[in-house]
Amino acid sequence: MTEFQSALDHVHATLSELREQGVELRASASALTRLENTPTVAKQAPEPVPSPLPAVEARPLSPAPDGSKAVRLAALRGPVLACTLCPHLVKSRTQVVFGVGHPEAELMFVGEAPGEDEDLQGEPFVGKAGQLLTKIIAAMGFSRDDVYIGNVLKCRPDMPPGESGNRKPKPAEMATCLPYLRQQIDIIQPRALVALGATAMEGLLGAVEPMAKLRGRWHDFHGIPLMATYHPAYLLRNQSLTEKRKVWEDMLLVLERLAKPITEKQRGFFLGKG
Numbered sequence: 001m002t003e004f005q006s007a008l009d010h011v012h013a014t015l016s017e018l019r020e021q022g023v024e025l026r027a028s029a030s031a032l033t034r035l036e037n038t039p040t041v042a043k044q045a046p047e048p049v050p051s052p053l054p055a056v057e058a059r060p061l062s063p064a065p066d067g068s069k070a071v072r073l074a075a076l077r078g079p080v081l082a083c084t085l086c087p088h089l090v091k092s093r094t095q096v097v098f099g100v101g102h103p104e105a106e107l108m109f110v111g112e113a114p115g116e117d118e119d120l121q122g123e124p125f126v127g128k129a130g131q132l133l134t135k136i137i138a139a140m141g142f143s144r145d146d147v148y149i150g151n152v153l154k155c156r157p158d159m160p161p162g163e164s165g166n167r168k169p170k171p172a173e174m175a176t177c178l179p180y181l182r183q184q185i186d187i188i189q190p191r192a193l194v195a196l197g198a199t200a201m202e203g204l205l206g207a208v209e210p211m212a213k214l215r216g217r218w219h220d221f222h223g224i225p226l227m228a229t230y231h232p233a234y235l236l237r238n239q240s241l242t243e244k245r246k247v248w249e250d251m252l253l254v255l256e257r258l259a260k261p262i263t264e265k266q267r268g269f270f271l272g273k274g
Contacts, residue, residue: 069103072187080154080180086173092158094119099184101148106258108190109133110181111231112174112199113153115166124149129232133196136232139269140251141260148188152203153177174203185224192257193224194250197231215250218257227254245270 081096097114100123109125117127125133134144153169154177160167181204185193195201198211204221207214214228229250235243248269255262 069187069189073103073184076180076183076187083154083177083180085176086155088158089155089173093155095122096154097122097124097151097156098154099148099150100124101144101150102146103148103188105146105148105188106191107142107146107194107254108148108150108185108188108192109137109194109196110200110204111149111151111196112203113151113166113169114156116156119156124151125232128236132232132235136247136251139248139266140255141266148184148190150181150184152181152200154180168199169203171202174199178203182222185221190224192254193221193226194254195226195228197234198228200231201228215246216253218253225257227257241270241272 077098080098083096084090097118101108111124114124115127115129117130118124124130133149137144137147152174157167157169157173159165193204195204198207198209198214201207201209201211201214201219204226205219207219211228211230211234215230219226219228227250229247230243235247252262252267255266
C-alpha cells in the first residue's frame, strides 16, 4: 500500500464517520464528489492518480497514520462548513472559508474575515490583499503551500442593504467562530503565528489597540509565539517604503524566531537608497 493510498483511505473513513454522525458536508461539493468517486485501495488501478486531486489532498502532505494532522483537519472541515451558529451570516454567505495550506506548517497567518473574492472562491486571501500576502510569503522564502492561512471569522460579514465592500467582524461573531480557529491551531501546532491586522489581534487576544502599539514585538497565544503586523490591505492603501518596511521588519523577526537563514538582500528590503 502506498503512502498516498493510506492517507486517502483515512479521509474516506473520516467522511463515512461524519455522515454516520449526521454531519452535513456542504462546501466544496465538486471536491467531495471527486473524493467519493476515487477508488479505494482494494479497487484502485495501478495507473497514477489523475489530477485535479480532491481539495483535502491538494497539498504536499506527508501521509501518516490515524490521528495525523491532515486527517484531523479533514475531520474538522465538515462541521465547520456546515456551521449555522450565526444565522445572519448563513443567509448572506456563499460558502464557509475554512482555511488553506500545509497541515505540518511551521508558520500560520491569521486574518480577520473573508472578503467578496474569498467568499466566492472558498479560499482565504485570494483578492488583491491576498496576492500581496503571497508576495510577502515568497519574500520570506516560503510558498503558500508551505504555510497555513486562515481567518478568525470563517464567513464573510454581511453588508447592510445598498452598501458594498467589506465590514469589520463584530466581537460576538469572532467569539462564536474562534473555537474553530483554535482547533485548527491546536491541530497544526505552528511554531509561530502572524496576526494580519488589529482586528485579527482583537479576535485572537481581545486586544483592542492600534496596530502601531501591537506590532514589532512578540505576544503569546496559548503558548505559541504570536507576531502582529499590518494587514496587506493597509499596505495597498499606504504604499510608502516606511510602512512596507515596518511589515518586513515584523517578518524578519518571524524568520529569526523560526531560525531561518536571512540573506543580506532580505535584510535590506524597503530601506530605500543611501
